[in-house]
Amino acid sequence: MEYIERIADRLVADRLRSAGAVLIEGPRACGKTSTARQHAASAVYLQNDDAARSALDVDPRLVLAGATPRLLDEWQVDATRLWNGVRATVDDRGKPGQFILTGSAVPDDDARRHTGAGRFARVEMRPMALAESGESSGAMSLRALLDGDPPDPGRSDLTIPDLARLVVRGGWPLHLRMDDTAAAQASSDYLASIADADLGRLDTSRRDPARAGRLLHALARNTAMELVVDRLTREVDGPDGAMARTTVYDYLVDLRRLMVLQEQPAWAPRLRSRARLRTRPRVHLVDPSLASAALQADADHLLADLTTFGLLFESLVVRDLRTYADALDARVFHYRDSDNLEIDVVVQRRDGVFGAFEVKLGAGQVDAAAAALLRFAAKLDADHSGAPAVLGVITGSEYGYVRPDGVVVVPLGMLGA
Known part of the structure; x- marks a missing residue:
């Protein structure tokens, strides 16, 4: 199916120029992953990739390595480690546009997970207008x-x-x-x-x-x-x-x-x-x-x-x-x-x-x-x-x-x- 441009595409592109990581949130099947792919240079699909989830147990940096912007699809599969890993990597690199995270469920608040202020920008998606x-x-x-x-x-x-x-x-x-x-x-x-x-x-x-x-x-x-x-x-x-x-x-x-x-x-x-x-x-x-x-x-x-x-x-x-x-x-x-x-x-x-x-x-x-x-x-x-x-x-x-x-x-x- 040919990709149809979304209003969120403009927002994602803008945020990638100003933030180290862009978090795209929305209900399941609204098109988050398809939109994220338009802007990503590499990707890992955590919900369906057993090897990637195993790599997280060894060292989250193994999953974060790749051409940027790197898409982390359904990041809430291991929310705390990924969030904190992305935050630390963004700080280390000191450049915008490093990661795109997509998620169809908001994780519980976790005291271990840093707020992400200054590193993350959020874009909300819905079904198509x-x-x-x-x-x-x-x-x-x-x-x-x-x-x-x-x-x-x-x-x-x-x-x-x-x-x-x-x-x-x-x-x-x-x-x-x-x-x-x-x-x-x-x-x-x-x-x-x-x-x-x-x-x-x-x-x-x-x-x-x-x-x-x-x-x-x-x-x-x-x-x-x-x-x-x-x-x-x-x-x-x-x-x-x-x-x-x-x-x-x-x-x-x-x-x-x-x-x-x-x-x-x-x-x-x-x-x-x-x-x-x-x-x-x-x-x-x-x-x-x-x-x-x-x-x-x-x-x-x-x-x-x-x-x-x-x-x-x-x-x-x-x-x-x-x-x-x-x-x-x-x-x-x-x-x-x-x-x-x-x-x-x-x-x-x-x-x-x-x-x-x-x-x-x-x-x-x-x-x-x-x-x-x-x-x-x-x-x-x-x-x-x-x-x-x-x-x-x-x-x-x-x-x-x-x-x-x-x-x-x-x-x-x-x-x-």
Whole structure:
């Protein structure tokens, strides 16, 4: 399969010029190794190489020797020795671009493992955004929107049925060459492997596949909603009884370590009003295809259940925006206050520039979304938080344009980095 360039390629290349080692993290099968290979001069694949793991027992330097940048794939197989060995080697060589490490699980904190400050740079990867896989034209750039550049009117080629299919297919690179039925089955198998194997690899003492599967189903039902552990606990009840809150927390920690659960934190600006800010994050699985698989919802089911489709569409948008935001050194938040004003997405760059977006599947919801965005902007204490660089409604509709009130309508099929 021909390699498709990823947004992360630019980030990896930049970090190799400034750091001794680049750590690429992301869920299993999102394309980390393929991307790392584009930048590596030599490689060792630790998960499948018994000889390399044996060499680690003798002297980690045997594994670290090779043309640079040297790829250490699935480095968490022996996290402490490799991390400390890479750190020491980077210090000894005193040059950037020595190593690329890839991993699909975050190791436990280990007091023996140095933080790596000043030696390691981190790049996060996810399944492919629509602009990466070619389904979005990228004509409406997030960068340009945050720079305040008004976009030209345009039209997306994606229809609502197309978007339902893309939710179910997901952004996994291997799924791009599958038909819809095979891609949906692959997502179901991915979920089963998380419950049956991946969680057990992290902690064999308390991982029950049936309970893990019910929790994944509950998380799918709560996609794009605030994380409320009590609600999850109730939904995970099964024939073996209720799951304790502490057990739910344990599972959530491990799902984060596998980078399958990705939470969308709440944004906390200064307000003019006395409204209190809500602080719970929103819940997303790393790709909406996992949520549709957990719910056993194919494209036809989503088209018949627009409420569920709308939530999974929002998760699709958040997935893509996170990838585009990475290229801008920005983060993706949501906003909610005690007046029940909710804004689906706030993207804020490190320099403080931000934009606010509502996510609506249909064109008929744009007016209400624009009104909410304008109320939100009026609430902000602009002297402290600044004014939004852009207010936008990201939709599943075809047409992109700027409304008379200044709110930008952005079809997802036109959104890009």
